Amino acid sequence: MDYTNKNFPILKNTRLLDAALGRNVDKVPVWVMRQAGRYLPEFQEVRAKHDFFNVCRTPELACEVTLQPLRRYDHLDASIIFSDILVIPQALGMIVEMHPGKGPVFPKPLVHPSEIDQLQEDGAVSRLTYVGQAITLTRHKIEGKVPLIGFTGAPFTLMGYMIEGGGSQTMSKTKEWLEKYPKDIHRLLSLLTRVIIDYLVMQVESGAQLLQVFESSADHLTREQFSEISAPYLKDIKSGVEKKLKEKQLEQVPMTVFAKGGGHSLDIQAKMGYETIGLDWTVDPVEARKIVGENITLQGNLDPQDLYKTPDEIRNLTVDMVKKFGKHRYIANLGHGITPQTPLESMTAFTEAVHEAL
Template sequence: MPKLKNDTLLRALLRQPTPYTPIWIMRQAGRYLPEYNQTRLRAGSFLELCRNPDLATEVTLQPLARFPLDAAILFSDILTIPDAMGLGLYFEEGEGPKLERPLRSEWEIRDLTVPDPEDCLGYVLRAVEQVRRALDNEVPLIGFSGSPFTLACYMVEGGGSHDFLHLKTMLYRRPDLLHQVLAKNAAAVSAYLSAQIEHGVQVVMIFDTWGGLLSHQAFHEFSLPYLRQVIAALPREREGQRVPSIVFTKGGNPWLESLADIGCDALGIDWTTDLGEARRRVGDRVALQGNLDPAALLGEPDTVRREAEKVLASYGPGPGHVFNLGHGISQHTPVENVAALVDAVHELSRRDR
């Protein structure tokens, strides 16, 4: 495999020394970019944009044409797996993703099958290959999936929710059924991420977006073991090169120590946690990614720079930090503020080395 021209992200994720702190941004190919909105309009819908490898490649590359980011992240959606399972993914404008056939009965869960990514998600894998060719080894490509629990939230609820009432009801009334869903999801996520690695991604990230909804005991029963199962099933190397893994549990601050022990290489940290405290708690077990409040990008460029400096200072000197937001970037973010952030992180972190 040809050597990356910029492997700063990979080295940071493996807690190796780097000349500066690398940066990429969750949802960096998104609605804050005018060119993304134009491409999405050509696609006709968000779902068609995801399913068209040529257009998915185009929007994956758009932020790198504007900013000197240290990674590309594949443009896709976490609900591709439930869609491949036959649950009927669609999007309603202003309401987000919906599933036509949510899992509400025992027979539906029993009959749920784990999709073969080569057969059912080939459009994602073709996009991976196309992006890798287009990147020409400039920066690494990140692949991703939702976590087994987060996917289950949508699969049982039928869409997004503030409280996931149907999911929580199943958790407490029929935990056996929820465990069946989670076991199938873990197998599906493992197969999907492994296929992404096989087709060329160099980092994988698992988004446990809704893990923070759980109680302490429930997180350790319904999310953590399935995250561990996925990580254990992933290839650790491809063609002699390590493929780092990142796990991000939004609201996961209470369980950082437990998450650091599941075998991943890095933890994503949301903006409600002090990064220095998180570093002290996990020690040298994992790298950390984060954790600027996305709303900080709604201020002035000088404010963005000051807030970036605070995050860098909170982490402190030494290896193992990937700069990112504490969640996805807002569609209302001024483009010039993203440029200011990337420049500030590169400049300030070089100064502190």
């Protein structure tokens, strides 16, 4: 594959981009976080033969699993490249392993701020070219059917994994750092922000048509902490990507911020410059619209657990959700990633109901 060939097929379905940019749409666009993942038997077949991060690092495999949900579900209006937020810590020189039943594990997490200096910022994005290659390959293979989304973890979320050594229910080690090492916290967040900006720009250069930033650990922050520790860096990412795309004379792409558990800070998020704000299932659509105003697109926010209900119940809940959000500046999604045991027919019911709701 010639990864330098950016003569991509013409995009046939522009609903997602139109909604993100505030244009009129014929139907509400829909996609699902983690839609290329463990709930699909065809994904499980790939994983039975390949390590998780080997799939991420092999463009042909990442492309294959990115395309799998599109083959199965006719109503999806976007694809999201198969990767993981933790490829950035890997590129910085940290070891990350995916353990069955446990998730990502860092054998040597950050224990003291002095270890920040050991992170290999120089050349980090050059060690992530496999993501760009997967994006370029997928843009060609997708043949313009739907747009392709690129993504990253947000600085605070990545920092939490790097300190905790994996996922954490309490984030106790990270919170200890917040108290004991406030200056070092911001030094690490700044480092991550610089790498993230270059990483996202590389994704656009490779063919990503929309970008999403996952602040998956916002539920561990108070409103005051979000304002100090998360929001400034999220804002810097948005403005930094725009600036670098302009310098490279590349077309700007819409960007989405999704702060899970950040419903207490929607007004702060609305001032960060993102075209779209993702909502988890705890946020009321009507209240969210009042807070962010009419000039920002909202994305979300069906509870992933609702997909374990009957197809008729899913359709009713989905139609009710879509009607609350309305057709203008709205992208239908779940309020978090789809879970592994979700019945396949539930995705059918959800995506069909979105397109039929209005």
